[in-house]
Amino acid sequence: MAHLLGVEGLRLVVGSRILLDGVTLGIEDGTRVGVLGPNGAGKSTLLSALSGQREPDGGRVTRTGGVRLAMLGQGDDLVAGTTVRSAVHGEVPEHEWASDAAVRDIHAGLLADLDLRADVATLSGGQRRRVALASVLTAPADVVILDEPTNHLDVEGVDWLARHLHERFAGRRAGALVTVTHDRWFLDAICTHVWEVVPGADPGGGRAQVPGGIETYDGGYAAYVLARAERARQAAAAAAKRENLLRKELAWLRRGAPARTSKPRFRIEAAEALIADVPPPRDTVELMAMATARLGKRVIDLEDVAVRYPDGAGPQQRTVLERVTWRLAPGERVGIVGVNGAGKTTLLRLLAGTQEPSSGRVVRGKTVAVATLSQSTHELDELADLRVVEAVSMVGERVVVGGKELTAAQLVERLGFTRQRAWTRVGEISGGERRRLQLLRLLMTEPNVLLLDEPTNDLDTDTLAAVEDILDSFPGTLVVVSHDRYLLERVTDHQMALLGDGALRALPGGVEQYLELRRQGLGGQAPTPSRRSGQGSGARGASRPASPARPDGARMREATKGLARIERRLDRAAAAVEALHARLEEVSADPARLGELAELGRELATAQAEHARIEEQWLAAAEEVESLGLGA
Known part of the structure; x- marks a missing residue:
């Protein structure tokens, strides 16, 4: 395999902090690398150095002669006054790019709903992101570098991107891909290697800072979890706390997705021994019993509900939900997927009681206590002068998680805040830390119905594993709206879909069935019956076909x-x-x-x-x- 790009003795410094030092890595033809690491470890800085947008502070970046690079950063440099067509293709004549099957696939996957003549200044943030991604994917490049490419993509868009990248970089002399992403399903679907950026340490006491490094793993995310669990086992007592989370994650991976796990380079028997006696991630029977005791038989029922919004200045109305009947059961864990604008957030508002239906009714049990994790963290702005622990303890001093009583400080530590970060002012913490704090404050209110709207925004993979560990112990009813397929399959027991036709459908085949429905354009199809769901809930939409004549x-x-x-x-x-x-x-x-x-x-x-x-x-x-x- 031909060498395309690499670093030798790479050193990266931001301010007075040494992010990386002495790093030597290579990228060969056909390699697909996923870059992981906690927020602030230097992942984006590493990509900037690889692409040549940032000069290293030591060492060098090597590139084979003639190798072309294209990079998607976290922002975009689209200039107002530029059309979508020009932003993607520049001055290339239309007959040239339109005759390329790969380019047509990119248009279908990312730009199908956009007017190519539209000014980029008129686009939403998500639309601009897709235009920037299309511009990078259509560029002639041997090495493609993508920083968070799944941002603003729904489940269907992530599935398309994974298939597109896999087909493009699967063969010999196909080039190489390097991507930073927190989407673990996406990582597992496309990557042949994982680089984990390990942050350095600041011992204090006048001693020098220990710079960070990069650990490499063969395979996708599942193989990375396996290999890291083995390394953690060999690291002994110092990694005991982290290993507990990895064991649970590993046990779920083996049960839920064994076919995705590629062969790692360590003893298979050692990995099997590590998880031989690991219990399931959740004790479903115990959680259901606790939920029933706390909630009673009725949680939230939607009965023949419809929601309509004004469509323009006239009397016309746009129907988002139509004749939806859905009964949430105690302890039910359900994931909601759907196209943008199909009504996912509207559905959560109905459940939360912050929005009334246009028709039909919403009935709540007497003991229901709902908490909602919204997409925005602006609610924390007024707490900017408080410490993280103080912001949590002002909601509650103690909470029961997994049958154990935890103090606010213990819960903060369990969700990844070090002692130093736990006493940092809220106004100074990162976006990912704000998201964690938001969830912590919700849990301290001890709700029995938890609604999560895109909970994975701004969270790194380690934090996601910690959040999932907390959610495994939540005994109430859980409803999750997310584009993160891995999270949905990990923390919910079944999924339902909003396809944009007003109906809410059960998905006995999970997210894969939803993607197949979308590929077939079956948005108007009747709901699929759920086989042995065991959930005691159902959904009915308005798109049920007319009843046929009575059969014999x-x-x-x-x-x-x-x-x-x-x-x-x-x-x-x-x-x-x-x-x-x-x-x-x-x-x-x-x-x-x-x-x-x-x-x-x-x-x-x-x-x-x-x-x-x-x-x-x-x-x-x-x-x-x-x-x-x-x-x-």
Whole structure:
């Protein structure tokens, strides 16, 4: 593999702080690197040095002759008076870029809703971000450097970007990709290597600062978690607190996404031993019992709810939600996905009681106590002169998390504030720290219904793991609106979708089913029935098709029997997948049998594909039974 870009003895200094020193790394053709690290560790500064936008304070950046670079920074330099077409393609004639299939794919994925003749000054922040990203992706470049490319992209946009980058950089001589992102699903989908920027230490007492460094890992985010957990295990007692979080994350990765984990370069048997006796991330039965005791049988019910907004100056109205019926159960953990403008935030406002429906009604249980984590942190501005611990303790001195009573100071530490940062003034903390403080203050009010609107904004991956650990112990009802697919699959038990047609749909197939619906343009399709959901809740939208004529009994019986047959096949397929997972664990634990892993992996992939195929048949059969039942 040809060398494209690298650093030798790199030293980066910001003010009096040494971010990195003595770092030597290389990027080869076909490499896709994800850069991780806590906020303020120097990730963006590293990208600026790699791209040549910033001169290093020591060492050098090496580049093979003729290598072209393109970089997307966290801001944009779009100039008012420039059209979208010019911002993306410059002076290149339209017939040249329009004849390129890759460029057409970029237009479809990022610019489909924009007028290419529009002035960039008239665009929203999210639209400007997509234009800047399109400009970088269409540029002729051998090395593409992206700083937080998933910002302002919804779940569908992140999925498109992952597929586009994977196809572009998968082959030989395809170039290389370096990206900073906190989207862990995106990292796992595209990266072949992970660089973790480890911040330096300031010992104090007049001693010199210890500069930071970069630790490298093979594979995507799942392999990174595995490898880092192993390193933490070998580091012994000093890393005990962090290792507890990593074990829980690792256990979930093994249960929820084993096919995504690429082969790491450490002993497989050691990783298996690390998580052999780790319990599930959440004790669902215990949490449900606690939630029922605190909430009672009724939480929040939406009954035939519609929400409409004025559309322009005339009498016309735009319908956001139409005939939605949804019953939240005690202890239910649900994720909401949907296109921008489909009504996700409106739905949260209805649940919170800060907005009334245009028609229908919202019924709340008598013991419901709702807390909402909004997208903005402006509510903290009035607390700028308080210390972090003081801002938390003014809400409450103690809170019960996971069955244990924690003081405000203990909860602050659990969510990643060091003792020094815990006594920093609120007005001086970073955006990610403000987000953590916002969540801490909410938890201290001890709500039993928690509504989270894009909770991952400004949080690094370590903080996200800590937040997820706290949410695992939350015994109430949890509703999460997020574009972060990893978070949704990690902390919620099922997902629902708003596709922009006013309906709220259950997604038994999870986020992948939502993406498939969007790719097929099925926004007007009837809701999919939920198989064995166990949640006791349902959603009904206005887009249910007109009832067909009453079918005869024979047709209904035949459809029901067919559904039962497919369900039995689906159960057998699921058992086969589970058996193969068990065999993989058994073989992985025996060094003498590691040669069998490849064959077992192929068998598992075949079994999973068969399970997915039968599941699609089941969904189609279930829809048929439901439609026949509607006509009965």
